[in-house]
Amino acid sequence: MLFAQAPEPPIPIEIMPSSDQLYFQMVVKKQFAPTSQFNFFTVTTFTANYQNDMRKSSVLIPAQIQYEFGKKGFGVMAGGEMNSVIGFYPVFGPLHTYASKEFLAVTVATFYVNQEQDFKLFGLYEYKPVLSEKWTLYTRLQFIYNQSIREGDHNRSYLYLRAGLKKGPMIFGIGANLDQFGPDKQYRDSFGLFVRWELR
Known part of the structure; x- marks a missing residue:
């Protein structure tokens, strides 16, 4: 029997x-094999x-290999991360993922292998x-x-908020990016x- x-x-x-900058984001999560x-x-x-002012530009690129235990969403990850504040370092840590038709929740705790810990x-x-047959709130x-x-010092933090509508593969709406x-x-x-x- 095939499942x-x-x-x-x-x-x-x-x-x-926005008025002074362009924000881009891409999310990729792919299994190495179907099972x-x-x-x-x-x-x-x-x-x-x-204006290509590098002091007001930023890049964040994590690359993680994740292993999930069973079907509860808990797992661990290891990999590397490059960002425009502290550079590149190896990383590892625990994670949790939950996904359904209406909800997605991804939480990852990352420890950096660097002198500053x-x-x-x-x-x-x-x-x-x-919302209807064709529209979904996002x-x-x-x-x-x-x-x-x-050191106890803050390196980088942000809060990004989005609200909009989804039709098929397209989503559009209003957004706010708050960075420190x-x-x-x-x-x-x-x-x-x-x-x-x-x-897809």
Whole structure:
């Protein structure tokens, strides 16, 4: 007897232009094989200042190999991460993922193998209730908090909010990006309209 396999999650790509910068995000989660408990995961983001001011631009590229225990969503990951604040370092840590038709919840705790003993908490939470046969409400809360355990200094944090509508693979709406950088928590915000497409 053949059993239907769960469909692969889409690869969402998103852009949000604002008055002074362009934000881009791509999320990839792919199993190594249909029945494998190993998968590759990344949430790649960049913010590009229109004047190419590198002090106001940022890049964050994690690359993780994840292993999930059973079907409860708990697991561990190891890999590397590159960001424009602290550079590149190996990483490892625990994780939890929950996905249904209406909800998505991803939480990853990351320990950096570096002298500062950096730690990052990442969360991505979506709520997508169906409104009609063709339309779905789309909301998302996404955050990171990165801090040096050894020094006690703040490295990087953000809170990104989205609210919009989904029709087929396309999502559009309004967004807010609230960022803090460095030990002094230098604050920058950005507001605009976003467009997201789910690649299959």
